Amino acid sequence: MNSILIKNAKIVNQGVIFEGDVLIEDDLIVEVATSISAKSSNCVIIDAEGNYLMPGAIDDQVHFREPGLTYKGDIESESRAAVAGGITSFIEQPNTVPNAVTQEILEQKYQLAADRSYANYSFMMGATNDNLAEVLKTNPKNVAGIKIFLGSSTGNMLVDNEATLEKIFSSTPMLIAVHCEDEATIRSNTEKYIAEFGDAVPVTAHHLIRSEEACYISSSKAVALAKKTGARLHVFHLSTAKEMDLFTNKIPLEKKKITAEVCIHHLWFTNEDYATKGNFIKWNPAVKTPNDRKVLWEALLDDRIDVIATDHAPHTLEEKQQPYLKAPSGGPLVQHAVVAMFEAYHQGKISIEKIVEKMCHNPAILFKVEKRGFIKEGYYADLVLVNPGLPWSVKKENIFAKCGWSPFEGFTFKSRITHTFVNGKLVYNAFKVKDIRAGKRLLFDR
Structure with a gap:
């Protein structure tokens, strides 16, 4: 079982921000609480360091x-x-x-x-x-x-x-x-x-x-x-x-x-x-x-x-x-x-x-997307950590789009994405996209 525990996050969900932890097992969020302890020795712990965790x-x-x-x-x-x-x-x-x-x-x-x-x-x-x-x-x-x-x-x-x-x-x-x-x-x-x-x-x-x-x-x-x-x-x-x-x-x-x-x-x-x-x-x-x-x-x-x-x-x-x-x-x-x-x-x-x-x-x-868009137990673990105080400038060398340019080129943003999880997989971290094609076909409650 893939197990990841995100600790010390400012969790943003349904109109409120609260400090807490999120436990991921395989592709799902299994627990959201003010404090969670790792349930196994092979659980990967990520310290959010007070940054914002959003869906x-x-x-x-x-x-x-x-x-x-x-x-x-x-x-x-x-x-x-x-x-x-x-x-x-x-x-x-x-x-x-x-x-x-x-x-x-x-x-x-x-x-x-x-x-x-x-x-x-x-x-x-x-x-x-x-x-x-x-x-x-x-x-x-x-x-x-x-x-x-x-x-x-x-x-x-x-x-x-x-x-x-x-x-x-x-x-x-x-x-x-x-x-x-x-x-x-x-x-x-x-x-x-x-x-x-x-x-x-x-x-x-x-x-x-x-x-x-x-x-x-x-x-x-x-x-x-x-x-x-x-x-x-x-x-x-x-x-x-x-x-x-x-x-x-x-x-x-x-x-x-x-x-x-x-x-x-x-x-x-x-x-x-x-x-x-x-x-x-x-x-x-x-x-x-x-x-x-x-x-x-x-x-x-x-x-x-x-x-x-x-x-x-x-x-x-x-x-x-x-x-x-x-x-x-x-x-x-x-x-x-x-x-x-x-x-x-x-x-x-x-x-x-x-x-x-x-x-x-x-x-x-x-x-009506099935089980996405919220930080809820039982939902897919699509999660993003944002550091609001980590400035960076948009330059050609850090643009991922194939075209290689951006209308924001030369602009310095105050905030930066530090981690992106897709279906429980950490696909983006330390300003690099890992070679993990974790995407799934969206399904709809209709």
Whole structure:
């Protein structure tokens, strides 16, 4: 039996922080108490030294690029970056190549992850204008949900047929996650800026091209359709103040049919950063204004927004260094997401309890993930130790993502992940990822 005892930790769970110990046996948490004694001579004891012990974060939106785009990243490289950042479970999106829009292709991705992933994994089934029959075959017990792109994406994944959308929303009992940007508005705005600048459109126009209006038109339609059909809707990577009026904090999360997510980059950067960061903060939806960021924070703290995620989407340095119109959108974030939120804690913007709620508890609740997201006896031992007073600077040599760059490069974080456990295995320690692919397929209580 694998036995690990974590002692002297500040345990963060369900809105409280208390000093105590956690006993792990094999892949499960078997005891949580103020003081635990080792029950066998071969029990490994880890002194947390008063640092914070939190559940492993669950990132409900990543793009790990496998299959088909593995020169940017792959399941092995990006899951290593995730565990180094305290993310022990991820839900990956279907816009790989080929798109995961059939059950056969979807299952192939699970088979790849079974051999290669350091973190726990699930993959979303992708919807198109013409694959409803395949979507309806999706097993709610072992697939996180259905993903619909209401803005442009790889291949055939833009769903713009309103009759098809209504059929998907009214037919599937599964969670439907959406990327909301109105394609017609974006096209019109792009044409306007090309008419003015030609091929030299500046990146500072990105938030004006992929505008507040483009986001709101799409997200408001999705919310209205969910209300009409009774669908279970989760809106990814919200970026505008205006959209916050679409969501409520009047209902407990367990009863919400419509839930909301914000990503690290929309909480951290604003359009004022384009001048120095350029395409390295080019995401879809775009990073918007300081006021948008301010209202996103307000909505996160008052529970209109339920989840913090990354939308981790690596591209090569060469791709990002192209002119704005050619440079792809997206960037690597899994390694720095938890410490970025701890930075916000140091700045007085959010409590550690709230960070854990939004990055660990809530994704587990709204996706109904089995036995993860909490520090509870009988739950899987996905655990992370965070030292809040161990500064470190992001440099190329300590970036785990395959693309080798980060929008946080040069920034010094005050906090650092010291240990990450996945299913009871210590996979990250002393700033190194061990060669232990401990990830398991996520299952769901549905």
